[in-house]
Amino acid sequence: MMGANLLLPLSGLVLAALAWAAGSVWLAGVTPIAASFAPLETARALLALLQGAELWEHVAVSLERVAVGLGVALLLGTPLGVLTGLSPLFSRSTTPLFQFARMISPLSWMPLAVMVLGVGNAPVYFLLAFAAVWPILLNTAAGVAQLDKNWLLLARSLSATRRETIVHVILPGITAQILTGVRLAIGIIWIVLVPAEMLGVSAGLGYFILDARDRLAYSDLMAAILVIGFLGYLLDHAARTLHKRWLHAA
Amino acid sequence: MNSPLPEPALAIAAAADAPAVLEARGLSYAHGAAGPVFSHLSLSIRRREIVALLGGSGCGKSTLLRVLAGLARPAKGEVRFLDTVQAAPHPRSALVFQQASLLPWLNLADNVGFGLDFAHQPQTGKAARDERIKAAIAAVGLAGREGAYPAQLSGGMAQRTALARALARQPELLFADEPFSALDAITRAEMQSLLVDVVHRWHTAALLVTHDIDEAILVADRIVLMGGRPGRLLHEWTVDIPRNREDHPEAVGALRLAILGALRHAS
Numbered sequence: 001m002m003g004a005n006l007l008l009p010l011s012g013l014v015l016a017a018l019a020w021a022a023g024s025v026w027l028a029g030v031t032p033i034a035a036s037f038a039p040l041e042t043a044r045a046l047l048a049l050l051q052g053a054e055l056w057e058h059v060a061v062s063l064e065r066v067a068v069g070l071g072v073a074l075l076l077g078t079p080l081g082v083l084t085g086l087s088p089l090f091s092r093s094t095t096p097l098f099q100f101a102r103m104i105s106p107l108s109w110m111p112l113a114v115m116v117l118g119v120g121n122a123p124v125y126f127l128l129a130f131a132a133v134w135p136i137l138l139n140t141a142a143g144v145a146q147l148d149k150n151w152l153l154l155a156r157s158l159s160a161t162r163r164e165t166i167v168h169v170i171l172p173g174i175t176a177q178i179l180t181g182v183r184l185a186i187g188i189i190w191i192v193l194v195p196a197e198m199l200g201v202s203a204g205l206g207y208f209i210l211d212a213r214d215r216l217a218y219s220d221l222m223a224a225i226l227v228i229g230f231l232g233y234l235l236d237h238a239a240r241t242l243h244k245r246w247l248h249a250a
Numbered sequence: 251m252n253s254p255l256p257e258p259a260l261a262i263a264a265a266a267d268a269p270a271v272l273e274a275r276g277l278s279y280a281h282g283a284a285g286p287v288f289s290h291l292s293l294s295i296r297r298r299e300i301v302a303l304l305g306g307s308g309c310g311k312s313t314l315l316r317v318l319a320g321l322a323r324p325a326k327g328e329v330r331f332l333d334t335v336q337a338a339p340h341p342r343s344a345l346v347f348q349q350a351s352l353l354p355w356l357n358l359a360d361n362v363g364f365g366l367d368f369a370h371q372p373q374t375g376k377a378a379r380d381e382r383i384k385a386a387i388a389a390v391g392l393a394g395r396e397g398a399y400p401a402q403l404s405g406g407m408a409q410r411t412a413l414a415r416a417l418a419r420q421p422e423l424l425f426a427d428e429p430f431s432a433l434d435a436i437t438r439a440e441m442q443s444l445l446v447d448v449v450h451r452w453h454t455a456a457l458l459v460t461h462d463i464d465e466a467i468l469v470a471d472r473i474v475l476m477g478g479r480p481g482r483l484l485h486e487w488t489v490d491i492p493r494n495r496e497d498h499p500e501a502v503g504a505l506r507l508a509i510l511g512a513l514r515h516a517s
Contacts (some may be wrong), residue, residue: 150351156321157339159370168365172355247354248399 036218045219046226055224059231061203062193065121066235069128070182077133077185078178081140082216085174091141098137106131106192110199119200124193129191132185136178144170144175176247183239190232205231257313268296270331271423271455272318276327278480279310279317285314286325287313288481293474295423300449301455302470304509310481311459312427318457319343319425330423341372346426352415353402359396362386362414371419386417389448406437413445422448424456431462442469448494463465463509467502468495476508477516485512499509 017039024038033042038107049055084091085099106127113123151173157166197206205228267398271384278289287310295301305311316322318329331340352361374382387393390410400408409429418425426445430438446469448486449456460466467475467489475485487508491501 022382069509092432148349148351151353152348153321153347154345154365157319157343157345158365158368159338159341160365160368161370169391172353175355241415246355248401 029200033216033218041112041219042222042226045217046223049220049223049227055208055227058203058205058208062110063231064203065124065197065204066127066189066193068121068125069193070132070185072129073185073189074178074182075134075135077131077181078140080145081137081181082170082174082179084137084141084223085144086094098134100229102134102138107195110196114200121201123199124196124201124204127196128189133250135184135188139181139184140174142184143174145178145228147173154175176243179239179243179246183236183243185234186239187232190228190235192248194228253454263336266397268298270294270330271276271297271299271332273330275330276319277314277317277324277329278326279322279324280312281313286480288417288476289326291327291482293318293483295455295457297341297422298453298455298470300446300458300471302466302473303457303476304466304473305461305476305481306513307461309478311476314328314458314476314481315425315427315459319345323484324414336369340422341370341419342420342423344423344424346424346429348411348432349429350400350405350412352403352408352411354400356399357396358398358400358403359383359387359394361400361411362418364415366418377418382418382420385390386414389417389451390414390461405433406441409437409441410434410444413441413448417448420452421454425459426456427459428461429458430465431460432480436447443494463506464502466509467491467505473509475512475516485509485517 021039024034027034027037036045083093109127109130110123117123117126145171151169152165155169158164160168167234184218193204194209196208197204201207205224208224209221212218214225273294275292277291277293278284280285291314293301293314303311303314310496313322317324320329320331320336320343324419329336332341344463353364356364363379366374366379384393386445387396392407392410392414395403395407400411403411409432412429416426429445430441442465445458446454448454458466458469470489471485473481473489475487476482487505489495489505491498491505496500
């Protein structure tokens with residue numbers, strides 16, 4: 001059972017690696033330097049990078065940015081989402097604005113963000129938080145709207161105070177939805193992170209990719225891509241585990 | 251008073267002269283501008299009595315239950331609970347819904363004990379609360395599953411937990427709004443006899459809102475038929491068929507026909 005569970009996902013990965021190998025052989029025939037894109041070269045580069053300190057520093061910087069961006073998005077998105085879910089007035093007056101802003105790729109704010117916030121970490125934090133705030137806000141609002149009416153009725157039948165209702169019913173009741181929002185937000189942040197780090201910063205995985213290109217270190221570049229994919233997978237897995245833990249789903 | 255100690259599950263029919271737990275007089279209720287849902291409605295429930303409030307969907311029986319439980323304010327009339335006018339839900343009343351509506355982030359024991367420590371509940375020590383929770387869980391046959399989470403419970407077990415949550419409040423009166431209609435037939439039959447058993451052992455009265463004639467006959471000491479527009483109580487039957495009532499098909503059948511006849515007249 002366990003074997004079969006692993007076999008199918010593994011076969012997909014192996015197939016992709018084979019396609020990668022075939023593609024790089026073909027590409028090397030056209031442009032000889034592309035030989036360093038090949039899986040074996042990449043694996044060798046990855047091993048070297050994992051043993052060195054440089055890659056880990058870039059990873060740490062990137063993860064810190066994710067944490068700050070997500071934290072800011074949570075601080076803004078959760079209260080705004082609760083407000084949207086509770087107040088029809090607030091919801092009606094802000095929904096068009098939010099839907100409008102949500103559909104603008106956060107990266108299009110980049111020039112403006114750099115102009116206003118200067119180069120460095122600040123514009124990256126801004127872009128990440130701006131990307132992540134919408135799924136958190138919208139999921140929180142949906143969570144409030146979907147609260148089981150019977151829970152509120154139960155609280156009222158216990159003559160619960162307003163504080164008791166919020167602390168014991170509403171906040172825990174929407175936590176699952178907030179965690180869903182966090183999971184979506186992590187996905188978006190991780191995608192926005194790399195291009196956001198390609199401008200005006202001197203560390204992070206996005207910077208590392210550009211740097212590898214400039215050094216013509218293509219196997220390092222491919223290794224960085226693998227690291228980005230793997231870390232993203234881990235982050236998503238962590239968010240999903242958190243969600244499951246909270247709901248105690250079997 | 252309401253000792254949760256297990257006693258033999260005898261069919262103790264409520265004595266006709268037992269004092270009332272709940273007494274509603276001249277109740278009217280209206281949603282906003284729409285006409286009254288019900289008006290001039292009076293109902294009393296005696297101690298330890300199981301009353302089934304029977305009616306078709308949309309007849310206002312769930313609204314009536316909310317008014318009686320103190321969750322909605324009547325436009326006219328008053329509800330007295332244990333001889334005092336009820337302004338807010340009484341701590342000695344408890345609710346069971348059609349859905350179990352357990353809190354998924356709490357385990358079974360915490361769900362059963364939910365709200366017992368709220369500010370407006372009678373003050374009890376932790377040990378006493380734990381004792382009540384334990385007794386309630388045992389009463390619905392879920393001892394040993396205290397640590398399970400709602401996502402791990404079947405529909406029937408979830409509804410048992412909801413019943414235990416109501417029992418943990420040591421209610422004088424249990425309000426149940428179609429509590430078994432979402433369950434499959436076999437689980438429903440189990441839950442019906444569990445409800446009767448538990449209500450008798452815990453010396454509780456119950457108001458069971460249902461649209462299921464058979465359920466009303468199998469469970470209730472008294473059946474009240476609600477209908478009309480605005481809603482009113484059309485008919486009342488005292489069910490004196492001995493339990494288990496499945497063993498008395500002729501009497502059950504006769505009552506069933508009488509109720510069906512009354513329903514036909516009402517529509």
